[in-house]
Amino acid sequence: MLSEKTIKIIQSTVPVLEIHGTEITKRFYHLLFSSHPELLNIFNHANQSQGRQRTALANAIIAAAKHIDKLESILPVVKQIAHKHRSLGVQAEHYPIVGQNLLTAIKDVLGDGATEEILQAWGEAYGVIAGVFIEVEAEMYGQAQQQQGGWADYRAFRVxxxxxxxxxxxxxxLVPQDGGELASFEPGQYVSVKVEIPGEINTHIRQYSLSDAPGKPYYRISVKREDEGAGRPAGKVSVFLHDQVKAGDVLWLSAPAGEFTLDQQDSRPVVLISGGVGLTPLVSMLNTLAAAKTERQVTFIHAALNSDVHALRRQVEELSERSQNIHTYFCYEKPTAQDREQKAYDKEGYIDLPWLKQVVPTQDASFYFCGPVPFMRTVHGLLKAWGVPAADVHYEFFGPAGSLEGDADSSKEGNSKEGNSKEGNSKEDVSLQR
Structure with missing residues (x-):
């Protein structure tokens, strides 16, 4: 446990971290990859180059400093991050490396402001926080390997x-190449996919949601191809999967992980709201509810640009046709002429609160949503404005964690856009950033 003196020192650094946090994490990553280039086999290079990773890490450090006196309050976040670390293969021996480079970065950026007392306090605090992660992750590694059909590290799967x-x-x-049993998973979870791309020095790891229900003889991932765009490089892994991977090829997968999962014990209505490729974990949840012949009222809402980029539509419609408890709605931002002719959507433009109240029978429900960050900000703002309790709102970022606070109306751009600011639908870390 940390002494009261150490806790006060850490908390006193919060204002400085809020000013210099991203500068510190930028320096940290430079030091880390210069001294340990092998870690580039774990970290997401695209998010590094775009600066999103260092911002997420800075936010995580500030949060830890603010709550250093009650670390138990951030345990849910620790578990979320630990799931991602386990799926990536982060090991206990990585933590001292990170700690050393983080302290050096703090000293380099703050100069004389980083006194020996402050550095010592942060060293102690990091040791405690790292210890919590190592303990939680060790348990997760054991569970992943010991579960029925489970495995450690990465396992070969045939497309x-x-x-x-x-x-x-x-x-x-994807099916196990060894012909062995397949581990089950919770709807909403993901797997890490590790690939070696011709011409690339390092391996690349991306996390993709499992888009079908558990209990099938296969895992399914549904990947959005990320081509080069304004200020955004092409997604190396998504383009590789689309262009070069074919049936019969082998991909290496981690065991399923993730905290964004459907609460199957809740008997209240459930509302699933997705934007673009954010539908993948929600389709898994929908398939699971349908397979269980749920008596819960299920509302599935998907927002897309138009039918050209609307994936898995027919599968979702078929589930709705087979169950009187499942109701599906589609919102198209820019319908095609054919969409208009066929009346292929329920709302044009963006999801708004009056329409949401029309299609969702009650606010006394569990709400799950996922998609591009602007879309998520909009949905989050609408639910908040409707008075939905925070405990009933569940979401997951595709990409480094950010903030959903903001004006729903000002977040309309991206409300239904297919794209998002990450590669494909790969998820990112917020601690030992990829």
Whole structure:
């Protein structure tokens, strides 16, 4: 445990960290990769180059400093991060390396402001926080390996089928190459996919949601191809999967992980709201509810640019047709002429509160949403304005964690856009950043 003196010193550094946090984490990553280039096999290079990773890490450090006197209050966040660390293969021996480079970065950026007393306090605090992560992750590694059909590290999977779902999204049906049993998972969880791309020095790891229900003889991931765009490089892994991986090829997967999961014990209505490729974990939840022949009222809302980029639509419609408890709605930002002719959508433009109240029977429900950050900010703002309790609101970022606070109206750009600011639908870390 930390002494009261150490806690006060750490908390006193919060204002400085709020000013210099991203500068410190930028320096940290430079030091880390210069001294340990092998860690580039774990970290997401695209998010490094775009600066999103250092911002997320800075926010995580500030949060830890603010709550250093009650670390138990951030345990849910620790578990979320630990799931991602376990899926990536982060090991206990990585933590001292990170700690050493973080303290050096603090000293380099703050100069004389980083006194020996402050550095010592942060060294002690980091040791305690790292210890919590190591303990939680060790338990997760054990569970992943010891569960029925489970495994440690990465396991070879054969691409049994490759299916184009829309103009930008393709599904990969994956089965164990060894013919062994397949571990179950919670709807909403993801796997890490590790690939070696010809011409690339390092391996690349991305995390993709499992887009079908558990209990199938395969895992399915549905990947959005990320081509080069304004201020955004092409997604190396998503382009590789789309262009070069074919049926019969082998991909290496971690065991399923993740905290964004459907509460199947809740008997109240459930509302699933997705934007673009953010539908993947929610389709898994929907398939699971349908397979269980749920008596819960289920509302599934998907926002997309138009039918050209709307993936898995027919599968979702079929579930709705087979169950009187499942109701589906589609919102298209810019419908095509054919969409208009066929009346292929329920709302044009963006999801707004009056329409949401029309299609969702009650606010006494569990709400799950996922998609591009602007879309998520909009949905979060609408639910907040409607008075939905925070405990009933569940979401997950595709990319380094950010903030959903903000004006829903001002977040309309991206409300239904297919794209988002990460590669494909890969998830990122917020601690030992990829």
């Amino acid at each position: 049994e089928q490759k299916v184009k779902e829309s103009g930008v999204i393709t599904s990969f049906y």
